[in-house]
Amino acid sequence: MTDPLFVETPYLQKTDAEVVAHTPEGGVVLDRSLFYPKGGGQPGDSGVLEWTGHRLEIATTVKADGGAIAMVPADAQGLPPVGTQVTQVLDWERRYRHMQVHTALHLLSVVIPLPVTGGAITAQKGRLDFDMPDAPEDKEALAASLNALIDQDLPVSERWITEAELDANPGLVKTMSVKPPRTGEKIRLVQIGQGDEVVDLQPCGGTHVARTSEIGRVSIGKIEKKGRLNRRVNLLLAE
Numbered sequence: 001m002t003d004p005l006f007v008e009t010p011y012l013q014k015t016d017a018e019v020v021a022h023t024p025e026g027g028v029v030l031d032r033s034l035f036y037p038k039g040g041g042q043p044g045d046s047g048v049l050e051w052t053g054h055r056l057e058i059a060t061t062v063k064a065d066g067g068a069i070a071m072v073p074a075d076a077q078g079l080p081p082v083g084t085q086v087t088q089v090l091d092w093e094r095r096y097r098h099m100q101v102h103t104a105l106h107l108l109s110v111v112i113p114l115p116v117t118g119g120a121i122t123a124q125k126g127r128l129d130f131d132m133p134d135a136p137e138d139k140e141a142l143a144a145s146l147n148a149l150i151d152q153d154l155p156v157s158e159r160w161i162t163e164a165e166l167d168a169n170p171g172l173v174k175t176m177s178v179k180p181p182r183t184g185e186k187i188r189l190v191q192i193g194q195g196d197e198v199v200d201l202q203p204c205g206g207t208h209v210a211r212t213s214e215i216g217r218v219s220i221g222k223i224e225k226k227g228r229l230n231r232r233v234n235l236l237l238a239e
Contacts, residue, residue, distance in 0.1 A: 001067035003032035027070030035061040097123035153213040
């Protein structure tokens with residue numbers, strides 16, 4: 001099992017680790033990972049692995065068997081042998097944009113308080129699909145509400161609950177398509193705001209900014225019909 005450093009230290013950009021395995025597909029498994037593995041609509045992280053005299057470009061990161069995290073090389077080339085001490089370096093600009101978009105999408109689910117049927121994140125934009133028969137009439141008003149939440153500079157933090165606590169509070173789960181993992185362990189909640197000003201609290205394993213002001217300005221792009229009761233709302237970060 002890989003220690004997921006990105007959960008507790010999402011702003012850490014570079015650290016050492018040890019190669020503990022290779023996957024049959026040619027991935028590199030470390031004992032601890034800064035790199036977030038693809039999941040929940042968020043792409044896997046990219047970057048480089050460095051060791052004595054070598055540099056390996058990492059195209060993406062995925063989940064592997066037994067709780068392992070595998071870094072997938074951009075090109076087929078020599079992998080660091082098991083036991084090698086390596087330095088992992090994130091493509092920080094890309095990861096940070098994912099953090100901004102992911103946090104903004106949580107806020108989008110606040111200003112559109114409807115069940116979420118899907119979502120996706122890139123470094124430029126994100127989208128949520130809602131169980132929503134009719135599209136919002138005023139995109140500018142929607143964007144204004146979203147930016148007003150961002151401007152409050154709300155703290156983003158995490159809490160952990162048991163499966164039983166989640167079962168007792170099913171309203172915490174906003175996503176119809178992605179359910180929290182049921183592993184017998186505690187479930188991570190991402191909270192936006194604090195005290196009487198908590199605006200969002202939901203299960204999530206992704207990476208997020210520390211305060212909403214870090215998101216910057218956002219705009220609402222296309223609102224697309226994706227079925228009789230499904231609307232896709234696209235969100236764009238300011239350049």
